[in-house]
Amino acid sequence: MSELTTVNSNQVAVQGDAGQVMASKILELAADPNFDVDKLERLMELQTRETERQATVAFSTAFAAMQSEIPTIAKAKSGNGSNYATLEDVVEITRPILNKHGFSLSFDTNTVLEKADEKSTNDYKGYVEIVAILLHKEGHKEKTTLLVPFDYSGSKKNNPAQAMGSSVSYGKRYTLCALLNIATRDDNDASAAWQHKKITAAQARGLSAKQAKLSDADKDSFDKWLLDDFKIDAIADIPQSAYNYIDGQLTAKLNAAKELETA
Incomplete structure (x- = not known):
């Protein structure tokens, strides 16, 4: 158990892991009108740094345990001349593992649209910024960002909404795999072997x-x-x-x- 020990009326020594004991002591000192305000602020800064350190340690420990359980994911879909693991497959496989270790995943998107020039066959051009955010229950989070141009391939060449949607899905899939360090493989006999x-x-x-x-x-x-x-x-x-x-x-x-x- 960590402790905060009063050295004298205006000094506090921190021993070991500060945690909730430190927060409780700070509240007690804040209620004392005679306590030095500058020292109180420094104590609050110390408590904040300690809380952040503990959250980072908890994140790293849980992340290592979580990663050891995430399997290599099969590239079960074909498109644009290559095979890939779908966003749905990646989410379905990783979600229960993330939940088990106290993680939650979210995405932020920022879309930039520009009117295309007169020679373009598309009404708009632009890109989507995808930010994948991995948050641990103790408060620490990590994120990764990817800029994805609109995907006007195939039937999407004259449909900006579809082009944007395809790019968002692509960006989420790649940022998620990058954030969790997920490996993918071709869906062949090895896939069947994993299932059994x-x-x-x-x-x-x-x-x-x-x-x-x-x-x-x-x-x-x-x-x-x-x-x-x-x-x-x-x-x-x-x-x-x-x-x-x-x-x-x-x-x-x-x-x-x-x-x-x-x-």
Whole structure:
């Protein structure tokens, strides 16, 4: 436990992790009309820096754990002569992992439109600025930005709205992958192999430990669910692609049981 120790009537020494103790002490000192205002301001600045440091450490720790769970994502769609992973696929795969580790993702967009010259076949030209923002529950955030010109390829050549929409989707996909350091691969036999790859022994032990905490009725229900929905009768046979979903369901069951106990 961190502490703030009063040295004399106008000095405070910080020991260890300041945290909430520091904030509480500052409020106490602020209520004292005899306390030096300049010293109080310096204490508040110190508390702010400490809070930001703790938030940064929490972000880095959670980010490392989160990244280890994000799989390589298949390039399941073709377009403009190349294969790519769709924004929908990337979001669907990463969202439960982000939530599990206390992250939320948002995007800011800024569109710049310019009237095209007379020789252009398009009514407008311009670009979209996409900003992907990754926020951790402790308050620290990171972001990345990409400028994307309007995409007038194919049937979009005479439709500025479609051209802008395509660029926004493209920008979100690329900034998201860059922000989370996501790798993609061609959707071939390796994709099928990933779908059938089983969870690791460590993951199986973790799920088994959670299952052991369930009531007998919930254990039976869980086993039946695995058999009915996944055609498996053992935790060790759970496919890697279903691990995060099943882990989330087990955690939800345990939390619901705890709420009933405390109600």
